[in-house]
Amino acid sequence: MQQEYNPADIEANVQQYWQQADTFRAVEDNSKEKYYCLAMFPYPSGQLHMGHVRNYTIGDVISRYQRMQGKNVLQPMGWDAFGLPAENAAIKNKVPPAAWTYDNIDYMRGQLQRLGLGYDWERELATCTPEYYRWEQWLFTRLFEKGLVYKKTAAVNWCPVDNTVLANEQVIDGCCWRCDTVVEKREIPQWFMKITDYAEQLLDDLDQLDGWPEQVKTMQANWIGRSEGLQIEFDLENSDANLAVYTTRPDTLMGVTYLAVAAEHPLSLKAAESNPELQAFVDQCRKMETSEEAMETAEKKGVATGVMATHPITGEQVPVWAANFVLMGYGTGAVMSVPAHDQRDYEFAQKYGLAIKQVIAPAGKESCDLSTAAFTEKGQLTNSGQFDGLSSQASFDAIAKELEQRNKGERQVNYRLRDWGVSRQRYWGTPIPIINCPDCGAVPVPEADLPVRLPEDVIVDGSGSPIKSMPEFYQVACPKCGADAERETDTFDTFFESSWYYARFTCPDNTESMLDERAKHWLPVDQYIGGIEHAVLHLLYARFFHKLMRDEGLVDGDEPFKNLLTQGMVLKDGVKMSKSKGNTVDPQALIEQYGADTARLFTMFAAPPEQSLEWSDKAVEGSNRFLNRLWRFTQAHVEKGSCVALDKGNLSDDLKDLRRQIYQALTKVSDDLGRRHTFNTAIAAVMELMNAVTKNSDDTEQGRAVRQEALEMTALMLAPITPHICDALWRALGHDEAVVNVRWPDIDESALKQDKVELIVQVNGKLRAKIKVNADADKDSIEAQALADEHAQKFIDGKEIRKVIVVPGRLINIVVAG
């Protein structure tokens, strides 16, 4: 054993051993319990950032711990390789996206290996290869046949100067990020997946996910947004057409004083032809961002269309307004407005002088003052004709029945969730496998012709996707009739690739089918780890895909991820590390200076995984200092030669104490690594043990034997977190096998037993004394001992004792008067 801790040597040696012994190769083996641990794969942006280091270390610690539990662990790694940054880099550096991406992958793979992450690299995949994306093309054509995909027009952000579609993040304050032109909305035909057909399952199956954080399930449930309400039809004046609206508050129907439609609603567009003011408003709305956030925070504006609608029960005429807060692609593109009982409608009515009619009265003592705000609580109906006096709840049924009889409405379950638009007008993505024939319409590419390969030798200059101007790509014969036809030149949303990669990792080499029996062996993923920012979209799409694949017979079970851990972000100076803020810390430099084990130890120690992690150079040094201390202490111990066997029955009180601390630490670390995933407290427990061990200077034979035990346990307990140094320590302590193959130690219960325990004595809830009592003492004798304590006496002397509360193993609280 070397005198000094030299991480560069140690880490290179151990990593070489793992590679040569094929340690992390995962082979299906029914004799062992399987454990599939997956951390969200990275976008190959160029270099690893601290968020990656944290994410992948968490996964590796869990994987190594489970391996030490004797499980057959699968931990794969791959690349979420399609996406916008490759196109941006291509424009900037004049490199094709493919070359840029593959270079990045090669560099980042090396960085991951240097961190000592135990991946089965045989299973590596990159989503930008035809071997991968051909299978999602295949699935899409299957879904086409099943009617689960369809085409409709939808709005995109359009920059009229660059002549290109912009992502939401490329729109800054309503303007193009590159040329600062005001962005316009443009309606173009796009492919959609019917995720709403699975809305109910996606909601109900959340109940199966006991291993998911409650907050993530809540966010998903709210996102899906199931509601029960009524669809109500309003007849239009001078027209056969009618206007349908959906409401969850039919009890307020009698208070409707106007209707609002989206500016681009056909009704509004038609009215605008003869109304210049409305036309100006429609044009103005066209220059709005498409994001929900922008819509909701924008000032609420509207213009009367001049069209009147007939109230389905009273027959009264109410005006129809065009409003910027009504979304065309959402529900029916129209809403009924009840200013007295909805705050947004109230503010709109105040602004434009529309009528406010109260139809709900408070049932309890809630305040209702319609001169200041809407009354949005439920209550008792008033001013509602035949429904007067009913409760909000009772009126739901009564009004539903009335409307059904009049054929003017029906009950409906509605979801906030919208169908998934998967078309992107970009180059660097999976080509959508559809051919548009002038006679046959949209025709899926036949299986034999898959994959539709994305040409990689292209020039990207920011003026639109290069494949849109490549006849050799898009000119094809219709697979059905042979006529001249055109390929889709749009590509898939990159969430498409990341929605099923977890399954493909089980059989990435299969060239015959999307998945095989190995998927059924390994799935579901036992532990999934990734950023909280993916709580809704990615995780919902992956759950959706799992159900689609299940219905194709490709996988078993309803859900892909049994347990989920959502990690927090890595911050510096309180803000997220990012290139634009210039506050990034390069993991490469960190590893070169201190080694992978220090990088791993610091990221696990600085905060629990679910919280954000504040970067600190000084704390990194502290982590390195601890490893140095551990190394030197072990070295000094080993240097004095081998130890005799431990004689448990023949130890001094101090040594018994020390052994108890060893097994208390082991108890805590086992729970923290296996159940709680609080690696910071596990490390703290090991540090505490080390402090106790270094304080003990018993150099007798038994003293050295206990020290040997403590150091062995420390090497094992830290092995999942800092695997390189622990391998070297374990060997130095006299073992021949690699620590990665050692089983997690058992707890020696006999070492944990204590004769006396310390209890605290409170008087009126304040700490006043500490007493030692026999571990098996009964409540009465504990109480008596507490009352007799001289410190406690000072605070109870001469006062009336009202109550004494004894919490076994913890405390005694003496409640006195005055």
Next chain:
RNA sequence: GCCGGGGUGGCGGAACUGGUAGACGCGCUGGAUUCAAAAUCCAGUUUCUUCGGAAGUGUCGGUUCGAUUCCGACCCUCGGUACCA
């Protein structure tokens, strides 16, 4: 705007089921070692204090023998918001 988190010493954090607030680490202070420094080791470190204690976990209020933990209202901050991944 809406949905979901978070707020505890100078700093990162601990307190797991309502029971000793501040484990562990960083920083700082003092000491040892050194010609000197670095490194290392030892001791101390919430604030105030009349040295008895008192106050204290974003703010205000409540429940309880006892609240960082439960309930209500509010403030600040972070993530998501459907074309960033």
